[in-house]
Amino acid sequence: MSLRIAAVGDVHLGTDMGGRYRSHLTGIEEKADVLLLAGDLTRHGTLEEGEVVVEEFRDLPIPVIAVLGNHDHHSDKPAEIAAMMREAGIAVLHDDAVVLDVNGERLGVVGGKGFGGGFAGKCASEFGEPEIKAFVNHTKRIADRWRTALKELEADRRVVLSHYSPVNDTLAGEPPEIYPFLGSYLLAEAIDAEGADLILHGHAHMGTEKGVTPAGIRVRNVALPVLGRAYGVYCLNGDGRC
Numbered sequence: 001m002s003l004r005i006a007a008v009g010d011v012h013l014g015t016d017m018g019g020r021y022r023s024h025l026t027g028i029e030e031k032a033d034v035l036l037l038a039g040d041l042t043r044h045g046t047l048e049e050g051e052v053v054v055e056e057f058r059d060l061p062i063p064v065i066a067v068l069g070n071h072d073h074h075s076d077k078p079a080e081i082a083a084m085m086r087e088a089g090i091a092v093l094h095d096d097a098v099v100l101d102v103n104g105e106r107l108g109v110v111g112g113k114g115f116g117g118g119f120a121g122k123c124a125s126e127f128g129e130p131e132i133k134a135f136v137n138h139t140k141r142i143a144d145r146w147r148t149a150l151k152e153l154e155a156d157r158r159v160v161l162s163h164y165s166p167v168n169d170t171l172a173g174e175p176p177e178i179y180p181f182l183g184s185y186l187l188a189e190a191i192d193a194e195g196a197d198l199i200l201h202g203h204a205h206m207g208t209e210k211g212v213t214p215a216g217i218r219v220r221n222v223a224l225p226v227l228g229r230a231y232g233v234y235c236l237n238g239d240g241r242c
């Protein structure tokens with residue numbers, strides 16, 4: 001049986017949205033084996049918004065795995081929000097991996113927030129001011145951690161969950177001027193080096209759902225405004241169709 005991955009990002013829950021997202025998750029276990037959340041779960045990263053996220057996604061009939069996004073960092077409480085989510089049984093990845101047993105197969109999910117920098121030929125480089133070096137270094141460190149996590153991953157199926165995009169295909173529709181703030185080719189380079197079956201990301205609200213890495217790995221932008229529905233479902237069989 002094929003593994004069915006439900007995914008959505010950028011739900012941007014505010015304190016006025018309690019219960020509203022949850023109503024769209026009824027019966028999700030009929031459609032998917034696991035739910036992946038691709039960051040920007042809150043609007044401003046406050047603890048109050050984090051509590052709404054916990055209540056919307058806790059105790060679902062299928063496992064939930066999340067990464068945080070840039071909005072979830074805005075109030076400098078990402079660790080606290082992640083701890084609240086973990087306390088409620090939601091796995092939160094921070095440049096590491098989790099392996100689940102699903103339908104007798106080991107599903108490995110590697111991921112984290114990711115970061116920007118741009119794409120080959122039009123990207124930031126480690127040159128000049130320390131601030132620019134720190135910006136590029138942040139992405140490089142993340143890409144290195146993902147590479148190591150994928151190398152060490154013992155799983156039958158491999159999914160990478162990110163907030164920022166590893167490719168520019170799925171940014172189509174966004175202004176090209178902001179591509180360097182939407183993702184980085186370094187993420188795709190690391191994933192391509194070790195291999196994965198599927199990459200999911202959010203962040204690019206005006207982007208495009210489907211893309212592919214240079215090595216041919218499927219990439220899906222699951223930002224809520226792109227999907228236009230509560231979640232997408234992606235299958236890990238030969239052609240990816242459910």
Ligand SMILES: [Fe+2]
Binds near residue numbers: 010040069071
């Ligand atoms: Fe967002």
Ligand SMILES: [Fe+2]
Binds near residue numbers: 202
């Ligand atoms: Fe974002």
